[in-house]
Amino acid sequence: MLELNSVSVDYGAVKAVQSVNLRVNEGEVVALLGPNGAGKTSLISAVMGIVQVSSGNIRFEGRDVTLAPPEEKVRCGIGISPEGRRVFANLTVAENLQLGGSAQPDKAIRAEQLTKYLEMFPILKERYHQKAGTLSGGEQQQLAISRCLMSRPRIVMLDEPSLGLAPVIVERIFELIAELKASGLTILLVEQNANEALSVADRAYLLHSGRLRFEGAAQELLNSHDLMSHYMGLGEAQ
Numbered sequence: 001m002l003e004l005n006s007v008s009v010d011y012g013a014v015k016a017v018q019s020v021n022l023r024v025n026e027g028e029v030v031a032l033l034g035p036n037g038a039g040k041t042s043l044i045s046a047v048m049g050i051v052q053v054s055s056g057n058i059r060f061e062g063r064d065v066t067l068a069p070p071e072e073k074v075r076c077g078i079g080i081s082p083e084g085r086r087v088f089a090n091l092t093v094a095e096n097l098q099l100g101g102s103a104q105p106d107k108a109i110r111a112e113q114l115t116k117y118l119e120m121f122p123i124l125k126e127r128y129h130q131k132a133g134t135l136s137g138g139e140q141q142q143l144a145i146s147r148c149l150m151s152r153p154r155i156v157m158l159d160e161p162s163l164g165l166a167p168v169i170v171e172r173i174f175e176l177i178a179e180l181k182a183s184g185l186t187i188l189l190v191e192q193n194a195n196e197a198l199s200v201a202d203r204a205y206l207l208h209s210g211r212l213r214f215e216g217a218a219q220e221l222l223n224s225h226d227l228m229s230h231y232m233g234l235g236e237a238q
């Protein structure tokens with residue numbers, strides 16, 4: 001479904017991503033792991049067209065989308081829930097969700113999407129007319145994810161959805177990711193919370209200093225104490 005071939009991203013002299021090959025098949029949850037500064041956000045920003053690749057190419061459903069701008073990527077079916085949530089704090093939950101669905105011209109489909117995600121994220125129904133800035137971190141994360149889903153992406157890239165959340169909320173976010181997976185959504189999950197991400201993922205990539213250090217089954221990485229401790233600074237993986 002999504003294929004990155006020898007993708008590099010440079011910021012001047014900084015080589016953030018170096019010749020990465022990555023694939024996400026339809027219906028899979030793929031974890032993209034790595035410590036701070038590994039290049040994870042740069043990689044998915046390149047997929048979204050937010051930053052330009054300096055070399056390599058990106059294909060989505062067989063089509064070369066390397067140079068497509070973000071709005072075209074959204075139209076193609078690629079969605080992103082950015083790091084740090086980035087909800088519109090002064091707009092209500094309802095308005096945030098409307099904005100997420102604004103690229104969808106069919107009103108009936110928009111309404112159907114809204115019903116679906118308010119059912120899946122009941123807290124957003126409760127907070128529907130509240131300003132997004134008054135929501136807790138976990139609630140804002142749910143809003144950011146559902147806002148992205150309102151555009152009906154076929155693949156969604158979640159950038160560190162558990163960042164800065166209390167453990168009990170992190171657990172809820174991973175339950176939601178598992179629900180989205182069960183609904184058939186294809187997900188590229190960027191995380192530093194390796195154990196949780198690998199528990200929900202089918203396959204995983206490990207990025208360090210812009211280069212891939214591992215590619216394989218999520219379970220294999222979870223069991224590889226050497227890789228996990230060397231690159232993620234984790235001891236025994238649970």
Ligand code: ATP
Nearest residue numbers: 011014015016034035036037038039040041042043
């Ligand atoms: P984090 O988990 O901290 O978000 P990350 O794995 O997502 O890390 P990136 O944010 O992609 O990593 O950063 C990769 C490298 O590129 C880092 O060295 C970072 O300092 C650098 N970098 C990121 N964005 C820019 C930018 N706009 N200009 C210059 N350098 C940047």
